[in-house]
Amino acid sequence: MDRIAPWLQTNWDRRAAGNFIGGGTGSGLAIFAAIGALTTGAAQPYADAAAALLIAAGLGLVWLEIGRPWRFLHVFFHPQMSWMTREALVAPPLLLALAAAAWLGGTWLAILTALLALAFVYCQSRILLAARGIPVWRASRIVPLVLATALAEGAGAFLVLAPVAGTPIVVLALAAVAARYAAWTAYCRQLAQTGTPVGALAALRAIDRPVLVLGTVAPAALMLAAFGAPALAAPLTLAAGALALAAGWVIKAVIVTRAAFNQGFSVPHLPLFAGGKDAGARSGWS
Numbered sequence: 001m002d003r004i005a006p007w008l009q010t011n012w013d014r015r016a017a018g019n020f021i022g023g024g025t026g027s028g029l030a031i032f033a034a035i036g037a038l039t040t041g042a043a044q045p046y047a048d049a050a051a052a053l054l055i056a057a058g059l060g061l062v063w064l065e066i067g068r069p070w071r072f073l074h075v076f077f078h079p080q081m082s083w084m085t086r087e088a089l090v091a092p093p094l095l096l097a098l099a100a101a102a103w104l105g106g107t108w109l110a111i112l113t114a115l116l117a118l119a120f121v122y123c124q125s126r127i128l129l130a131a132r133g134i135p136v137w138r139a140s141r142i143v144p145l146v147l148a149t150a151l152a153e154g155a156g157a158f159l160v161l162a163p164v165a166g167t168p169i170v171v172l173a174l175a176a177v178a179a180r181y182a183a184w185t186a187y188c189r190q191l192a193q194t195g196t197p198v199g200a201l202a203a204l205r206a207i208d209r210p211v212l213v214l215g216t217v218a219p220a221a222l223m224l225a226a227f228g229a230p231a232l233a234a235p236l237t238l239a240a241g242a243l244a245l246a247a248g249w250v251i252k253a254v255i256v257t258r259a260a261f262n263q264g265f266s267v268p269h270l271p272l273f274a275g276g277k278d279a280g281a282r283s284g285w286s
Contacts, residue, residue, distance in 0.1 A: 005284030006197035006261040009134060015061040017256035021249050022058025023124050024146065026051040027117035028154020030098055032169065034114035036158065039168045043105030047161055048113065052098040055120070059091060083130055087123035094120050121150040136200045136259045141187040152180035153248035159241025163234040170237060174223050177244050181216040184251065197284055203259035207250055215247020
């Protein structure tokens with residue numbers, strides 16, 4: 001029966017994970033840069049530039065994964081069917097908007113970059129959802145998880161770049177970290193309830209405590225401590241941002257690589273000599 005059990009896919013490796021990490025963090029950072037620009041009235045050129053570099057780096061990694069890299073233009077051919085095509089179509093205007101926001105600033109550019117960044121990370125979430133052969137990707141709660149993780153990563157990256165970010169940003173960062181853990185627990189609960197390959201559940205459970213302790217409780221405690229100790233606010237929020245950012249990267253790396261078991265095969269009815277006509281088998285599933 002081991003021959004029909006799920007096995008770990010190898011088509012998407014660390015380069016594919018790097019695309020989701022770079023794209024998600026960059027999109028979240030673009031959104032928080034826009035929030036910073038709107039709340040303070042000042043442009044956030046470093047955050048906008050870093051967001052553009054992260055998104056471009058992620059796309060570059062997935063380009064390196066293509067078997068024939070110089071045929072990448074084919075990705076633009078089927079927007080009506082492919083979320084990967086939609087991601088690729090959103091990327092150029094998003095990068096241009098970030099470059100313009102970094103150079104010119106302005107309220108309307110901040111709003112435009114935030115909307116394009118949200119569209120970009122939503123496309124990424126739907127790419128995973130559309131991969132029907134991988135149970136941990138096709139779970140419906142992957143969409144809110146990817147969106148919440150991007151916001152938490154963006155908040156963390158913004159706090160690393162601008163640790164003296166002001167109360168509104170820190171409060172929103174705290175909310176983003178809490179929302180990510182809520183999305184994470186809902187996602188894991190769905191997988192446990194609907195059935196998932198054993199290896200996939202083991203990979204996710206291995207990081208559950210670190211995500212809670214180091215990726216949620218510790219950043220939240222550091223941000224709350226920053227409110228009570230203004231003199232130490234910068235190092236406290238910087239550390240909180242680094243932890244929130246790292247947790248998001250770990251979640252995505254595990255989901256895209258270590259937990260990405262395919263569904264294997266099932267035998268609806270075993271032959272009589274193997275246990276009876278009504279006894280089925282689905283090896284390797286919880």
